[in-house]
Every structure is written in structure tokens, then in C-alpha cells.
Amino acid sequence: MLLTCDPTDTAAGMRLLEDLTTNANQVQQQVLKEILTQNANTEYLKAFLDGHATKNIFKNKVPVVNYEDIVPYIDRIANGEPSDIISAQPITELLTSSGTSGGQPKMMPSTAQELDRKAFFYNILVPVMNTYVEGLDQGKAMYLLFIKPEISTPAGLVARPVLTSYYKSSNFRDRPFNKFNVYTSPDETILCPDSKQSMYCQLLCGLLQRTEVLRVGAVFASAFLRAIKFLENHWRELCLNIRTGQLSDWITDPSCKNAVSLILSKPMPGLADLIEHECSGISWEGIIRKLWPRTKYVEVIVTGSMAQYISTLEFYSGGLPLVSTMYASSECYFGINLKPLCKPRDVSYTLLPNMAYFEFLPVIEDHEEKMQEEVCCNGKSDLESGINEEEWVKSETVDLVNVKVGHYYELVVTTFTGLYRYRVGDILVVTGFHNSAPQFRFVQRRNVVLSIDTDKTSEEDLLNAVTEAKLVIEPLGFLMTEYTSYADTTSIPGHYVLFWELQMRENTDQLPELDPVVMEQCCYRVEESLDSVYRRCRRKDKSIGPLEIRVVKHGTFDALMDFCLSQGSSVNQYKTPRCIKSEEATKVLDSRVVARFFSKNVPSWEPFRIEAKNLLSDRHRAV
Structure with a gap:
């Protein structure tokens, strides 16, 4: 079920979201039917379904699994066996998760079609932001984006992080450069394999275009703060480049040099003086507003473990809204924040029912009583502190539209790429509904301390x-x-x-x-x-x-x-x-x-x- 979304048509995009969330149950049933029809004869599903593709048989026969249960199938594909072990569509790459198994990143299967689904996901975010923030078409985004190392499996399949996969794909490179999708960072600087050169060149381009920047950010709060720290350490050299119109000699990546030279085309001593004045002040409090005065918000993920960076971000941003737009992982892209300007502590994600088939393992039915009884020295319940929640998880799953407000669940996904009833490991709490689609606050990763x-x-x-x-x-x-x-x-x-x-x-x-x-x-x-x-x-x-x-x-x-x-x-x-x-x-x-x-x-x-x-x-x- 691949849908298209024109990011330039805000009204159409919001109508599409209303349709998806209003008909969440019907969309979910269609998604499961499509996945099972397509993959019922794979080795994995055939062992449980014997060629049948009904929801009842699927939920009764196919087990809920952890990574350890599916890793033998992933290993076989990594070693060269055909994709139809788990997927009717060819597995084109393996996405390395930040979670680990035996000290190694987990590897998640992916297909070419999944990149189209991710492109839809990113496109649908644009109408939401345009609904809440006016004038985003009047400037650029200084998004600091980076790639990470990729490797080859014994059979030659590429294994790499999910964002590296997307940034290197034609979906990213050939994205329509409409008025809502213009970045200060040239693609060449984003795709630079040297992280230091990439960071330097992206910040330089962002400073050179400072008056055009309307929003700044990175994927994770930690990455954005690393960029601020990098700027603290290198602003004098950046000012020298701007003052002379010459890029530092240690920037040796040819693609970076060529791309930056088109922006750093002449000496700009006035701009260098301005940046030097702001950066040499006694405090860097509010430095984002000072250097990029038209900025409307900072876009970073500040939920889950990233919440620990909120106060530091607020210091540097000078009170700009901190916007968490999306909830995603290596396994699947899940949902979006329909109220992006809310406070970080109030962020809830609405799961998009066309992205995958979602189920939920209930976590402690009497959670309110447990939370009052099980208070630890962190001032949180055992559930919120990552202690013993495994023994509270029940075995029967709940469908997306049947979850209950205030209840805790572990997310289980069935994807188009070969994961079936897979425990993602995220603990979520239901905060409400948007039409028929539930909204979730991320609580924690299972077992992560x-x-x-x-x-x-x-x-x-x-x-x-x-x-x-x-x-x-x-x-x-x-x-x-x-x-x-x-x-x-x-x-x-x-x-x-x-x-x-x-x-x-x-x-x-x-x-x-x-x-x-x-x-x-x-x-x-x-x-x-x-x-x-x-x-x-x-x-x-x-x-x-x-x-x-x-x-x-x-x-x-x-x-x-x-x-x-x-x-x-x-x-x-x-x-x-x-x-x-x-x-x-x-x-x-x-x-x-x-x-x-x-x-x-x-x-x-x-x-x-x-x-x-x-x-x-x-x-x-x-x-």
C-alpha cells in the first residue's frame, strides 16, 4: 500500500492524514492482507500458514518473536541465500540497528519499495509543519545530516544505518527541490564520509546563508548539540574562511570543496565580523537566535533518551520551540507528531496505519496501582525505570485501534520487508486518539539503562x-x-x-x-x-x-x-x-x-x- 503525497499541497496532505486516521482499522486490515498475500509462500510464513493468508490464522499460528528468533534467517540472506526465505520482494540491503545482539548491531531487511514508503513519510510531515508554522516557503532549512560507515555482508549485501541508506538513495538525491525542501547543506557535504569535513562544511554553508535560514536541526538532539560544540571550537577558522573567501586547506574531499566553493564565492568581511561578534561574547546562551535570527524552531528528536538534552538545547536556542516531528526506527517508520509545537514532555506520535501492521503487547493491566506501589529512588515506577517490565508483559496482542488510553504497551510490527510479529522493544503509553488512530508517548526502550x-x-x-x-x-x-x-x-x-x-x-x-x-x-x-x-x-x-x-x-x-x-x-x-x-x-x-x-x-x-x-x-x- 504505497500512497503519494505532494508536500507542496498542504490542504491535500492534511485531508490524506484525516482519511488515514479516520479509517485506521480498514487501512490496517488492508495492509496485513497485502503483506500476507505477497509473502505467504516465503519459507518463514509457509511454515506457519501453509499457504493461507487470513488474519485469524496469522495471529493464531505465527509467533510473536524477538531478534534472536529471526537472526538465523537474516544470517542466511547475509550469506547469500535468496530473499524469499522471508520476503517475496528482493532484499536489497540490511539496515543496521543501534540495538545490539551479541555485541553486534542488529540487521533489518529492507527492499527498494520501502524507500518509497519512507519518502511518503517525509513528505506527509511537510503539510503538518506548514499548518502550524507560516512562511516556511520563504527560506531554507539548516539541517545537519550525516552518513555513517557501511559494510558488506559475506554475500555482498550492503549493511548500513537507516538514515545513511535514505540519504544515499535516489529518493533523497532526486527529491523535488520545491520551496519547502531547500537545505543550506549541499548533498555533497551531507554524503561526505569524513564526519569532521562534513560538519565543518555544513556549518560553513549554514553561516553563509544565515539570513535565509528559517529552521535548524538534526535528527537527534545529541547530534545537534555536537554541532554547537563543534562551532564553539571552530568559529574563528570559519570566520577566517568567510573573511577571505577561501576554504581551509584541510578540507580535501573534492565533492565538498566544489559544492562549498559555489556558496563561498567571494570574501565577506562584514559577515565574518558579525559572526565573530556574536561568538566572542561572554555567554553562548541564545546563540541560535543570534546567528540565525529568522529561525522559527529547532527540529530534533527530544523524546526517549534524547530528553536528557532538553535543558541544554533550551539554553542555546534562546526559547525557540523544540520540535520532535517523527517516530521511526530501523525496522519501520511508525508515526508523526500532529502537534509539533507542543512542549517536549507532551510529545505524542500518531502511528500512520499504512506504514506497517501494528500490534501491541499489554504491559501490566493494573499499571496505575503498580506505579504507586513500585516507587524506586529515581522517583519513577519500575516500568518507567526499565526494571522488571519483562515479567509484566502479557502474551496476547491488541490491534492498533483497540488500545486503551493510559495503558502501556510494547510495540509489535509486521512489515512489508520480512518482519512478522516482531517485538521492536519500545514501551509506549496511549495518550489519546486522533480520529480512530491512537497517539502514543514514547516511554523507554526495553532493558536499556x-x-x-x-x-x-x-x-x-x-x-x-x-x-x-x-x-x-x-x-x-x-x-x-x-x-x-x-x-x-x-x-x-x-x-x-x-x-x-x-x-x-x-x-x-x-x-x-x-x-x-x-x-x-x-x-x-x-x-x-x-x-x-x-x-x-x-x-x-x-x-x-x-x-x-x-x-x-x-x-x-x-x-x-x-x-x-x-x-x-x-x-x-x-x-x-x-x-x-x-x-x-x-x-x-x-x-x-x-x-x-x-x-x-x-x-x-x-x-x-x-x-x-x-x-x-x-x-x-x-x-
Whole structure:
């Protein structure tokens, strides 16, 4: 079910949205029928459906699955077997998810037709924004967009992040450059494989066209803040380029140089003086408004783990609206925000019923009572803190139009690309309906406790990494009695912080002076033990800073427990949270820090292609 949307026709686009949301149930049934009719004879579905393509048989026979259940099929396609294992349409590439399995990015199947569906999704966003913000056709967007490394599977299929796939596609390159779709960044700068050159050239082009910019942004809040930090470090050089009309010599990418030269066509000393004046001020508060005075809003995702950046964004933006327009993943594009100018805490996404077939696993029927009873020291319920929600998930799914307001669900999708009843891992709460289509607030990723950028570290990942690091100090007579963590986003880039309470094997409360070299090795060992997405963000993308270990005095975690109990936690049910999100709880820990250590070395990161071969062969031996 591929629909077209002309982004220049706001009235038609809004009518289309009204039709989709009014007839959400009928659209969903048609989507499922089309998927099953098309794919009923694939190896995967045939094993359950025996060639039948009805909804009842599908829901009764096809199981709800996790990634581990489907990875053998993905591996076989990656190794060269035909696409009809799971999809009647050819699998043209594999999309690498930021989630991990065995330390590796997950790989999601994709088809050429899916790119058309994504193009529709982006086009339908335009009428929504035009409905709320006037005059967007009178200027440009300074969107800072980047590609990430791609690799080849053993069979030669390209595996790459979903946004890299879209930016490199003809759907992006050949998009109609209408009045709503003009960017300050030339495509050549977006597609530059060198992230530093790409960032520099995009910011330079944005500054050169500052009076035309009506909106700024990036996909994630973390990426936009990295750009601001980059600007803080390079504004003098950027001003020199603008003043002289000459691009810096270290910009060597030919496509970037040629594209930027068309915009940096002459010396502009007046513009350089203006930018220098604004950037050399005492504070960078409101710098976005100062440098791009016509900007109407900042477009970044600020829901989920990105919510931790809201206050920093507000500082730099000077009160501009923070707009989260869309909810999407590597598996599928899901929904859009029909009230884009709402406060970040109020963002809800309306799932578009033509994108996939959606089901929902209910999470704790008596959630209100549970949320009151299960209060942890983060000031949140166990559900909201990512604790034990797995045991609260029920087995029977609910269709899109049958979810209930105020109830929590885990999202399950059946896509046009070969995923059937797949648990995405996102926990959502229903906030209302737009016509017949429900609206959802993103609550959290299942099992994720730490995230700075696209990394998603689970409690198990963290435990394994800490266990590895303990091997460094245990031979020296140290015992780790407790640990916890939090994502520190007060600096750019943010970084992981681990609180460790240590004691000696001998019966003493006094710690000897800690050797910085040993503790720095502990930091490094933790980082080396985290998954490849984290290590890529640290080494390749530089979107995560060095990991920090803060050693706390004896008795600190007893004080943390006392604080948690004072906030309403149960003595019988209390356990040390492995991630702290409460500022008050963090202060309890920080007030007892006796030493701090940072990782001095950057963890290794090998191209995924090499790791994938080992992973695939290991899994084949296990299957």
C-alpha cells in the first residue's frame, strides 16, 4: 500500500492524514492482507500458514518473536541465500540497528519499495509543519545530516544505518527541490564520509546563508548539540574562511570543496565580523537566535533518551520551540507528531496505519496501582525505570485501534520487508486518539539503562563490562561491593559515569591511594567490553566522551538506599538501581566521591564486516 503525497499541497496532505486516521482499522486490515498475500509462500510464513493468508490464522499460528528468533534467517540472506526465505520482494540491503545482539548491531531487511514508503513519510510531515508554522516557503532549512560507515555482508549485501541508506538513495538525491525542501547543506557535504569535513562544511554553508535560514536541526538532539560544540571550537577558522573567501586547506574531499566553493564565492568581511561578534561574547546562551535570527524552531528528536538534552538545547536556542516531528526506527517508520509545537514532555506520535501492521503487547493491566506501589529512588515506577517490565508483559496482542488510553504497551510490527510479529522493544503509553488512530508517548526502550547517542546499553551489557574491569583490580586485593551509573550530558559530548564502592579484602574501611594507571585501565576495560555501537560512537563518530569512574567512600550505597527508602521505595523490594536518573540521588553519590578517573585510551572499533563474518559463522555452528 504505497500512497503519494505532494508536500507542496498542504490542504491535500492534511485531508490524506484525516482519511488515514479516520479509517485506521480498514487501512490496517488492508495492509496485513497485502503483506500476507505477497509473502505467504516465503519459507518463514509457509511454515506457519501453509499457504493461507487470513488474519485469524496469522495471529493464531505465527509467533510473536524477538531478534534472536529471526537472526538465523537474516544470517542466511547475509550469506547469500535468496530473499524469499522471508520476503517475496528482493532484499536489497540490511539496515543496521543501534540495538545490539551479541555485541553486534542488529540487521533489518529492507527492499527498494520501502524507500518509497519512507519518502511518503517525509513528505506527509511537510503539510503538518506548514499548518502550524507560516512562511516556511520563504527560506531554507539548516539541517545537519550525516552518513555513517557501511559494510558488506559475506554475500555482498550492503549493511548500513537507516538514515545513511535514505540519504544515499535516489529518493533523497532526486527529491523535488520545491520551496519547502531547500537545505543550506549541499548533498555533497551531507554524503561526505569524513564526519569532521562534513560538519565543518555544513556549518560553513549554514553561516553563509544565515539570513535565509528559517529552521535548524538534526535528527537527534545529541547530534545537534555536537554541532554547537563543534562551532564553539571552530568559529574563528570559519570566520577566517568567510573573511577571505577561501576554504581551509584541510578540507580535501573534492565533492565538498566544489559544492562549498559555489556558496563561498567571494570574501565577506562584514559577515565574518558579525559572526565573530556574536561568538566572542561572554555567554553562548541564545546563540541560535543570534546567528540565525529568522529561525522559527529547532527540529530534533527530544523524546526517549534524547530528553536528557532538553535543558541544554533550551539554553542555546534562546526559547525557540523544540520540535520532535517523527517516530521511526530501523525496522519501520511508525508515526508523526500532529502537534509539533507542543512542549517536549507532551510529545505524542500518531502511528500512520499504512506504514506497517501494528500490534501491541499489554504491559501490566493494573499499571496505575503498580506505579504507586513500585516507587524506586529515581522517583519513577519500575516500568518507567526499565526494571522488571519483562515479567509484566502479557502474551496476547491488541490491534492498533483497540488500545486503551493510559495503558502501556510494547510495540509489535509486521512489515512489508520480512518482519512478522516482531517485538521492536519500545514501551509506549496511549495518550489519546486522533480520529480512530491512537497517539502514543514514547516511554523507554526495553532493558536499556544507558544511552548518550545511538548507543543502547542494557543492564546486562553494563554488568558484563564491569565484571571484565573488576579483573584488573581484584589481583591487587580490591573488592567491588556495589556500583551504579548514569549518563552525564552536562558536557558535550556526554559520557558514561560509573560509581564504584571499593574495599580491601582485609577487614578495613580505609582504601589505600588508588593508582591512576590501574583505574584508567579499568575505565578502558569497561569501554572495550561494551558493544560495537558504543565503541563506534567513541572512536569513529566521537559522539560519546571518555568513560569516567567515580570511586565513592565506604557506606555510600547504604546512604543511597536510605535516600531511596525516604522517597517511598519498599524495604523488601529495594535493590540497587544500576542506572540513576534522579538528580537528588546523583547528588547523594557525588557528595561522597573520593577519586575520579577517565579512560585515557579510545576503545578499538573494527569495521562491522569483519565482526559480522565471525558472528555469522558462530551462529551457523549453533543452529
